[in-house]
Amino acid sequence: MRVVDARLAPRVLDGARRGLVLALTDDDGRVGLGEATPLPGFSPDTADEGQRALAELPGALGAIDLPAEGAATALAIQRALAPLSSRLRDLPAARFALETALLDLVSQRLGLSMSACLGGHGRYAEVQVNGLLTTSAALPEMLERARALAARGIRAIKVKLRSRGEEGFTRDLEALRALRREHPGVELRLDANAAWSLGEARRRLASLAPLGPRFVEQPVAPELLHHLGAQDVPWAADESLALEGMPERLLEAEGCAAFILKPAMLGLLGAHALASRAQARGLDAVVTHLFDGPIALAASCELALALPRPPLACGLDAHAGLEAWPELRIPQLREGGLIAASEQPGLGVRPWTD
Known part of the structure; x- marks a missing residue:
């Protein structure tokens, strides 16, 4: 699986807070969504930092090897993000957005819920x-x-x-x-x-x-x-x-x-x-x-x-x-x-x- 397009939509919320919606499109036309909404005064990263990172980093992703089953999804995404780890280390909200969007894409391709991809089958309802x-x-x-x-x-x-x-x-x-x-x-x-x-x-x-x-x-x-x-x-x-x-x-x-x-x-x-x-x-x-x-x-x-x-x-x-x-x-x-x-x-x- 390859990410062929990445779009970022900033949203101005109440007060000084801003949210970022990340939409990644794969080579089959599926769209995976993620969100970064740092909380000022609490989060270590800011919306500006997240916006810069999320505008640049998705384009650096290589091919993602699709796992044969959902339980291996987390490892596949970790491998795909490994080259970006130094940039994401101090940007947890941006990492959350990117991981969510990628997991959304992979789960859609496997026909599984995101929780099934993360935790495997047979989980509590x-x-x-x-x-x-x-x-x-x-x-x-x-x-x-x-x-x-x-x-x-x-x-x-x-x-x-x-x-x-x-x-x-x-x-x-x-x-x-x-x-x-x-x-x-x-x-x-x-x-x-x-x-x-x-x-x-x-x-x-x-x-x-x-x-x-x-x-x-x-x-x-x-x-x-x-x-x-x-x-x-x-x-x-x-x-x-x-x-x-x-x-x-x-x-x-x-x-x-x-x-x-x-x-x-x-x-x-x-x-x-x-x-x-x-x-x-x-x-x-x-x-x-x-x-x-x-x-x-x-x-x-x-x-x-x-x-x-x-x-x-x-x-x-x-x-x-x-x-x-x-x-x-x-x-x-x-x-x-x-x-x-x-x-x-x-x-x-x-x-x-x-």
Whole structure:
């Protein structure tokens, strides 16, 4: 298979954020889609850097040897991208777009869903999504939002702890107690967004233990997480996974319960490989978006369906940022807080015509 044409469509979103849609055409006329939408202040790369790379690199791709079966697809794409690795090393969003578009093409040619190409046949059919709340909202608003999530059938809720200082943590703790009283059976996850010191994390995790959270994401700064150790509440790694050498440390770290995988930060194939390693060590995996657009969200859903064993409920629910994009059906998102593979070969998303 050869890529004979590459087109890039920039999109201006809300504020300073920009998205890039990559469309690759193969020698049979099929079109594979990818998306790069770096999040300013969070992503290590920018939309300008991604645009320059994606305008140049697809033309440097050689022939891609099609695998005989879907399970070898990732290796075929890795080999095809190997000559471009130095250019893509610090551009995870661009890598995500290029890997997604190539995997979409190969999956279409093989007549398989993207998840089947990544993970092979015989995978699980569905993955639940988790809901998202934040303590920056007033308590009545937060509880009303939780009721709406429960009414949709969502059984896992992640709460971002936005308050700062001891008084702020006390307020967050009271809000979480109210949430737990009203929803005693929900799976509760918390996210400290790397805001605590090691000492604060140890004290606060002990205070949170009576609420029974599944884990607390990224309690401390990315470079410190492997020093936290086993605590009263398990913890999960998010931003730390993007640091060189840190995933290896965290695979061995006591207290680490899960890896939170953002393909927009790790690349599609990198996130799949890291999730596979984590699950092999007995850790849980959660796939989540970076408030991406519809193509990247669809690709992240396919990734969640392609892991060696089912992930926990994933952060792949529709989000408000999608309103900045043209309306596009994401076939993986289903009613009842579920995602399932597209019923079409490849990603199953077709581009809009504006």
